[in-house]
Amino acid sequence: FAPTAFVPSNLRGVAPSASSLNMALKEGQTPIIIGVAADSGCGKSTFMRRLTNIFGGDVVGPLGGGFDKGSWETNTLVSDLTTVICLDDYHLNDRAGRKVTMRTALDPEENNFDLMYEQVKALKDGKTVEKPIYNHVNGTLDTPETIEPTPIIIFEGLHPMHDKRVLDLLDFSLYLDISDDVKLNWKVQRDMEERGHSMESILASIEARKPDFDAYIDPQKQLADLIIEVLPTRLDQDDKKTLRVRCIQKEGVENFDPCFLFDEGSSIEWTPAPTKLSSPAPGIKLAYYPEEFFGKDAQVLEMDGNFDNIQELVYVESALSNTKTKFYGEMTQAMLALATAPGSNNGTGLMQTLAAFAIRDIYEKKTAAAKAKAGVSAAAA
Numbered sequence: 001f002a003p004t005a006f007v008p009s010n011l012r013g014v015a016p017s018a019s020s021l022n023m024a025l026k027e028g029q030t031p032i033i034i035g036v037a038a039d040s041g042c043g044k045s046t047f048m049r050r051l052t053n054i055f056g057g058d059v060v061g062p063l064g065g066g067f068d069k070g071s072w073e074t075n076t077l078v079s080d081l082t083t084v085i086c087l088d089d090y091h092l093n094d095r096a097g098r099k100v101t102m103r104t105a106l107d108p109e110e111n112n113f114d115l116m117y118e119q120v121k122a123l124k125d126g127k128t129v130e131k132p133i134y135n136h137v138n139g140t141l142d143t144p145e146t147i148e149p150t151p152i153i154i155f156e157g158l159h160p161m162h163d164k165r166v167l168d169l170l171d172f173s174l175y176l177d178i179s180d181d182v183k184l185n186w187k188v189q190r191d192m193e194e195r196g197h198s199m200e201s202i203l204a205s206i207e208a209r210k211p212d213f214d215a216y217i218d219p220q221k222q223l224a225d226l227i228i229e230v231l232p233t234r235l236d237q238d239d240k241k242t243l244r245v246r247c248i249q250k251e252g253v254e255n256f257d258p259c260f261l262f263d264e265g266s267s268i269e270w271t272p273a274p275t276k277l278s279s280p281a282p283g284i285k286l287a288y289y290p291e292e293f294f295g296k297d298a299q300v301l302e303m304d305g306n307f308d309n310i311q312e313l314v315y316v317e318s319a320l321s322n323t324k325t326k327f328y329g330e331m332t333q334a335m336l337a338l339a340t341a342p343g344s345n346n347g348t349g350l351m352q353t354l355a356a357f358a359i360r361d362i363y364e365k366k367t368a369a370a371k372a373k374a375g376v377s378a379a380a381a
Ligand SMILES: Nc1ncnc2c1ncn2[C@@H]1O[C@H](COP(=O)(O)OP(=O)(O)OP(=O)(O)O)[C@@H](O)[C@H]1O
Pocket: 038, 039, 040, 041, 042, 043, 044, 045, 046, 047, 067, 068, 069, 186, 187, 189, 190, 342, 343, 344, 348, 349
């Protein structure tokens, strides 16, 4: 092993072109369905940007800036290959209705799981659906929009794994597990600094949601195939900003081989050479180890700390295996492509990028298997 800190020339390329990825849904092709669960403000939209960036293709929508749900037209993002559907669209009542029921949107009673199941199933069967829209600007349920299936459909939101019928339709599931302290920091940054909310109102909103979050959202992490856990650093206990990020990868998941550092099955702690991966105080450390996660075997890849220069990540990339990249440097290139997105200098961006490559790999494996099956049937006919 001889890690290098140079940036290969192929790093200056762009994300795979649409045509290299087998674009539109072909006759008889089954879309793959991905579930991404997390509380509000936990980085789902940022993750979706990393994911759609890796899949490439032309983004057809959001039909009005739906990434941060600041749009009243749609919460749905569409590219040639992917559709990202926000599960808030399946809220049963509008905001005024929830004032009457006195339930939060996190309560399953406030979500229409029958319709969610029906529509996930229809899309998986290659059918078009008329999906409701929850308008976050006005708090109303707006006129439904037509969603046509694309090869990859991502359901992101509060409850993609809550209903067993929906869970069973997912080809892969992820949970973004943001610890309370970090969640508060992110909320303050967005809602106080960017949206002008007061600290009191942010704390009150977190407190009000907490019982339902604990009861209905958090338990989904036990079911997820991949969990990205974001915690405060362990490198300096007084540092409240630096993050430790653990990517918990379940074993035995169909079409998914966990990414590992240096040597599969080992337990490793690695402090990269500062000359090859420079970092601000309190430094940077990686780790890889097995873990039992809610009774299931998992492999954990961890990064604690920030790095100064995304290009130097190629040094880390050379130490990783099973990244599902197509060429050396592709992971670093994907990070560079979204250099200004939150988490681009730490493990949140890195683990989200690795998760996106894993999803691309699952999609390609499923597509290849379906093609092979169709070929066999055609030959037998
Ligand atoms: N990796 C990160 N590092 C630092 N801050 C982050 C990170 N990811 C997200 N944030 C912060 O959290 C805020 C919410 O992120 P994002 O909009 O991606 O979350 P979300 O889950 O889609 O939220 P919502 O469901 O409320 O729309 C961002 O504005 C940003 O300030």
